[in-house]
Amino acid sequence: MAMLRIDKLLTEMGFGSRSQVKQMVARGRVSVDGTVVSRPETKMDPELSEITVDGMPVVYTQYEYYMLHKPAGYVSATQDNCYPTVVELITGAVRGDLFPVGRLDLDTEGLLLVTNDGALAHKLLSPKRHVPKVYQARVTGIVDGEDIAAFQNGMDIGEPEWTLPATLRVISTDETESFVEVVITEGKYHQIKRMFAVRGREVLYLKRISMGSLTLDDTLKKGEYRPLSGQEIAELKR
Numbered sequence: 001m002a003m004l005r006i007d008k009l010l011t012e013m014g015f016g017s018r019s020q021v022k023q024m025v026a027r028g029r030v031s032v033d034g035t036v037v038s039r040p041e042t043k044m045d046p047e048l049s050e051i052t053v054d055g056m057p058v059v060y061t062q063y064e065y066y067m068l069h070k071p072a073g074y075v076s077a078t079q080d081n082c083y084p085t086v087v088e089l090i091t092g093a094v095r096g097d098l099f100p101v102g103r104l105d106l107d108t109e110g111l112l113l114v115t116n117d118g119a120l121a122h123k124l125l126s127p128k129r130h131v132p133k134v135y136q137a138r139v140t141g142i143v144d145g146e147d148i149a150a151f152q153n154g155m156d157i158g159e160p161e162w163t164l165p166a167t168l169r170v171i172s173t174d175e176t177e178s179f180v181e182v183v184i185t186e187g188k189y190h191q192i193k194r195m196f197a198v199r200g201r202e203v204l205y206l207k208r209i210s211m212g213s214l215t216l217d218d219t220l221k222k223g224e225y226r227p228l229s230g231q232e233i234a235e236l237k238r
């Protein structure tokens with residue numbers, strides 16, 4: 001593991017802002033291998049040395065990966081003035097720099113990956129990679145073959161580029177609504193709602209089921225989360 005500045009390390013581990021952490025060091029609250037650190041720029045290897053704050057060992061974690069079942073009413077951001085954020089739901093997180101990988105609308109539910117691994121996020125969100133995302137939706141009216149063909153052919157939703165081919169499958173219908181599954185391989189703003197809007201339909205409910213190799217655990221209730229397994233992390237990185 002590389003040598004890290006002690007103030008950066010403690011900030012990343014959620015001990016406060018850089019200036020708060022510098023103050024902790026100045027007050028003699030931080031030690032490395034039993035010796036009080038006097039300079040916040042001191043470098044150390046967290047795998048080889050033990051760092052303590054007020055005598056309590058700090059467990060260093062470089063990356064965290066969580067599968068969250070996002071409930072409606074939470075914003076996919078790290079900070080917001082109006083609504084609670086998805087990151088606030090990860091109450092057991094060690095690090096202070098987690099963020100959601102991509103965005104689900106305020107009223108959309110389902111799978112959201114929350115991590116601090118920027119390289120993985122970049123990979124999953126890159127428009128060139130066409131990572132498939134599966135959604136379930138309840139929409140107005142009876143979805144028919146023309147809707148399915150329109151999704152498959154790509155459509156003009158008012159963006160410079162038409163949407164890429166998307167798979168639309170009807171799961172069930174009643175007299176007024178359809179329950180469907182949609183697979184898209186890109187992530188334009190409000191994409192599914194806008195695609196249905198072009199077809200004259202309104203999305204009444206939207207839930208993401210999967211993103212690439214990662215599928216929402218059906219044991220996770222809305223608002224619950226769990227760490228990804230080593231295998232899930234490896235598959236996402238592949």
Ligand code: URA
Pocket residue numbers: 103104105106108189190191192193194206
């Ligand atoms: N498409 C939408 O319209 N909203 C989402 O949250 C995700 C995909």
